[in-house]
Amino acid sequence: MTFGELLSASGIKVIARGGDGDPAVAGISYDSRSVNDGFVYTAIPGIKVHGDAFIGSAVKNGAVAVISENRHEKMSTPWAAVSDIRSAAGALGRALWGIDMAGITAVGVTGTNGKTTTAYLFKNLFDRLYGKEYSWMFGTVENRLGLEIVDATHTTPESVDIFRLIYNARIKPKSLVTEVSSHALALKRVAAMEYDVAVWTNLTQDHLDFHKSMEEYYTAKKLLFVDYIKRGGCGVVNVDDEYGKRLCSELTSTKKLLTYGRSDGADVRITDWKCDWEGTSVVVNYQNRELTFASGLRGFFNVYNMAAMIAGALALGVNAEVITDALASTSTVSGRMDKVDTGAPFTVVVDYAHTPDALVNILKTSAELTTGRLICVFGCGGDRDKTKRPLMAKAVAENCDQAVITSDNPRSEKPAAIIDDIVKGMPLDFPHIAIADRRQAIRHALRAARVGDCVIIAGKGHEAYQEICGARGHFDDREEAVKIYKEMAANDAA
Numbered sequence: 001m002t003f004g005e006l007l008s009a010s011g012i013k014v015i016a017r018g019g020d021g022d023p024a025v026a027g028i029s030y031d032s033r034s035v036n037d038g039f040v041y042t043a044i045p046g047i048k049v050h051g052d053a054f055i056g057s058a059v060k061n062g063a064v065a066v067i068s069e070n071r072h073e074k075m076s077t078p079w080a081a082v083s084d085i086r087s088a089a090g091a092l093g094r095a096l097w098g099i100d101m102a103g104i105t106a107v108g109v110t111g112t113n114g115k116t117t118t119a120y121l122f123k124n125l126f127d128r129l130y131g132k133e134y135s136w137m138f139g140t141v142e143n144r145l146g147l148e149i150v151d152a153t154h155t156t157p158e159s160v161d162i163f164r165l166i167y168n169a170r171i172k173p174k175s176l177v178t179e180v181s182s183h184a185l186a187l188k189r190v191a192a193m194e195y196d197v198a199v200w201t202n203l204t205q206d207h208l209d210f211h212k213s214m215e216e217y218y219t220a221k222k223l224l225f226v227d228y229i230k231r232g233g234c235g236v237v238n239v240d241d242e243y244g245k246r247l248c249s250e251l252t253s254t255k256k257l258l259t260y261g262r263s264d265g266a267d268v269r270i271t272d273w274k275c276d277w278e279g280t281s282v283v284v285n286y287q288n289r290e291l292t293f294a295s296g297l298r299g300f301f302n303v304y305n306m307a308a309m310i311a312g313a314l315a316l317g318v319n320a321e322v323i324t325d326a327l328a329s330t331s332t333v334s335g336r337m338d339k340v341d342t343g344a345p346f347t348v349v350v351d352y353a354h355t356p357d358a359l360v361n362i363l364k365t366s367a368e369l370t371t372g373r374l375i376c377v378f379g380c381g382g383d384r385d386k387t388k389r390p391l392m393a394k395a396v397a398e399n400c401d402q403a404v405i406t407s408d409n410p411r412s413e414k415p416a417a418i419i420d421d422i423v424k425g426m427p428l429d430f431p432h433i434a435i436a437d438r439r440q441a442i443r444h445a446l447r448a449a450r451v452g453d454c455v456i457i458a459g460k461g462h463e464a465y466q467e468i469c470g471a472r473g474h475f476d477d478r479e480e481a482v483k484i485y486k487e488m489a490a491n492d493a494a
Contacts, residue, residue, distance in 0.1 A: 001025055001096060003040065003065040003078050009095040012088050016071050019078035023064035028093045028160050037062035042089040045069075051085075067092075090159035090191030097167035101194040101230070104166075104173055105130075107312060108180040108193070110224045111201025111238075113358045114305045115155070115179040116140045117297065117333045118201060121309035125318065125326040126175035134174040138162065140352075141334050141462045146171055156184035159193045180228075182220040183210060194230045197312045201304065203243035204357035208385040218243050225251055232256075234315040238304060239263050260284075260311040261304075268311040273303045277339065277347075277369055279331075282306050291320050296331030298339070299365035335461025337362065340478050342485040344446070346372065346453040350477045352461025354381065354408070356391040362456060363399035372452030374400035377445045378459050379438070380422055382413030382467075389418065390425025397425075400456070402448065403432040406441035408459045409467040438466060438475065443484045457481060 002022045007014055026038030032054035035041050041058035043051030043066060055066050055075075065078040069085045082088055093099075105126065109118045119139045126135040133146040138157055143150040145165060156179060166173060180198075184190055203218055211217040225235045225247065235251060238244040240261035248257055260268040271290070272283040281294040282303050295306060306327060313323045332338055340348040347370065353362045359378065367374050376396050380389045396403045405422050407415040415436040426432055435441040445455045457477045460466075466475035 003080075006040070006092060006096055007080055010088075010091040011095075012091050013083045014080050015083055016081040017079065018071070018073055018075070019065070020076050021078060023078060025064065025096060027164070028089055028096060029058075029063075030089045030158065030160065032058035032061060032063075035061040035063045037064075039063050040065045040067060040092060042085060042092070043068040043070075044085055044089070084188075086188035087191040090163070090188070090193070093160035093163040094192040097163050099163045099166055105175040105316065106193070106195045106230075107175075107177045107197045107199065108190070108195040108224055108228060109177070109199040109201065109308075110180045110182070110185070110221050111199070112204045112206050112355060113353075113361070114201035114301065114308070115181075116352070117302060117305045117336050118199060118308045119177045119179050120333045121295075121305060121326065121330060122177045122312060124330050125309060125313055125323065126177065128322055128326050129318065130174040133171050135177075136173040136175065137177040139177075139179040145169065146173065154184070154189075155179050155181040156189050158189050159191050162193070180224050182217055185223040186211070186220040190224075190228060193228055194233075195224075195228055196230055196233045197315055198224045198229050198233070198235050199308050199312055200225070200235070200237040200241070200244050200247055201308055202238055202241040202357070204355055205388055205391065206355045206385065208387060209383070218246075222247060222250070225255060229255060234258055234312075236260065236308060236311045236315055238308065239266050240304075258311050258315045260307045268307060268314065270303060270307050273300070275300050275303070275365065275368065280306065282310075284310055286310075286314060293324055293327045295327040297333070298337045298369075299362065300368075301361040301365060302337070335463070335478075337365070338461070338478065340481050342446075342482050343489070344449070344485050345451040346449040346455065348446070348455045348457070348481050348485075350457045350461060350481070352463075353378075353458045354460075356388055356395040359392060359395040359458060360399055362458060363396065366454050366456055367399065370452070370454040372450060372454065373402060375402045375404070375445050375449055375453060375455045376400045377404045377406060377438075377441050377455065377457045379406045379408035379415075380418055380459075381408045382411035382415075382418055384411075386421055389421040393422045393425035397427050397430040397432075401431070403430065404441045404445045405432060405434040406438045407436050407466070407468075408438075409463075409465075410469075411467050412470055415468075438477075439480055439484070442477070442480050443488075446481065446485055446488060455481075 035058045041063040123137040137144040239259040269285045279296040338350045464476040465472040
């Protein structure tokens with residue numbers, strides 16, 4: 001396919017074209033460093049530097065054409081100026097590689113909390129419907145391309161990368177589940193993607209360093225339902241969530257929706273549930289039928305994640321037996337209500353909770369399952385929304401018995417400064433201590449725990465690193481908890 005043919009096939013709006021010739025195109029890249037011979041380079045504006053600054057490098061690496069929102073009249077390399085550069089790479093990739101989304105059952109999951117677990121539930125569902133080798137998933141913890149597991153660098157990859165992976169795959173996917181972040185929607189990383197089902201889990205405060213306001217955050221999330229649902233596809237929305245209810249009111253006349261929740265008007269209504277350390281069961285009413293499902297997932301918030309998958313599966317026409325099997329096969333999701341086997345006479349749980357709402361959920365759930373005290377180790381990430389830091393402290397103080405405030409991923413910020421921001425929300429009379437070294441903070445919490453207590457280590461979940469001063473070093477909360485308790489037990493026995 002030539003450059004001109006590709007521009008036409010992609011449907012992107014071209015404002016102007018120039019340069020010499022109409023070369024054949026072999027690939028698409030938005031990163032000049034990954035450009036190879038025959039590639040088209042899309043010059044996307046970055047947060048600090050515009051992609052135009054790397055056009056020379058891209059051409060040197062083999063780019064045969066360049067696309068930007070700016071005209072490059074003096075350049076001999078073929079170029080095109082377009083009205084929407086962020087959508088260009090995805091649209092070009094889908095056209096170049098001939099990806100037929102109609103032949104792939106696709107689910108996109110968005111929301112502040114619950115995306116990862118819900119995505120895994122859909123992945124398990126599709127494993128049963130199509131076979132593991134034909135079932136793909138992209139998410140926060142990892143990417144699963146059939147039987148291949150690949151590390152995730154972003155919650156949501158660029159769509160052009162997904163299309164390239166599909167084109168190059170020996171076994172093409174029949175299903176695809178994507179966690180869709182608000183960043184990805186705002187920056188159009190999912191350009192040219194289409195979903196049979198779009199899922200809304202909830203919306204609570206997070207990422208306000210990027211979106212600036214909850215209204216802007218909501219508007220970004222809403223795009224999944226406005227721009228990326230296939231014709232005949234369905235939006236699956238949690239109507240117990242304030243913003244989910246608003247979303248339904250704004251889309252009812254234009255989109256097919258299936259709602260879920262405890263609310264009386266929910267299409268898939270949660271009527272009963274049971275949660276303990278062994279797992280969770282939920283009863284839903286759908287079209288006047290009572291359906292019961294169970295999984296090894298722990299915690300009341302997983303009642304909602306399970307209901308989201310159930311509703312999505314019903315929207316796709318999946319029978320209850322397959323849904324039952326998929327849920328029953330799900331025990332834990334890495335770093336989500338992850339009970340760590342330390343051998344201690346108390347419970348240790350690692351969870352990714354890093355928003356006030358997520359902390360409330362994990363702490364309330366753990367309190368219901370714990371006979372003793374609740375001790376929470378938590379911090380806040382650096383270079384992120386600072387306004388939620390005191391709110392995190394308030395959430396912890398109102399829902400547990402003791403807190404250890406520590407570092408999360410301080411990134412370029414000083415840990416002490418982050419902790420100072422957190423402490424501002426902590427009541428003076430609430431039992432707490434600040435220990436910047438996360439390993440020592442975990443040690444302190446485990447040392448303080450007694451028989452029947454529960455220690456929640458929150459914030460990092462599945463992450464096996466800690467980022468300090470821009471450098472990442474290995475650090476896994478689960479590994480550290482096991483190692484520290486073994487050391488404590490050995491020292492106590494000596």
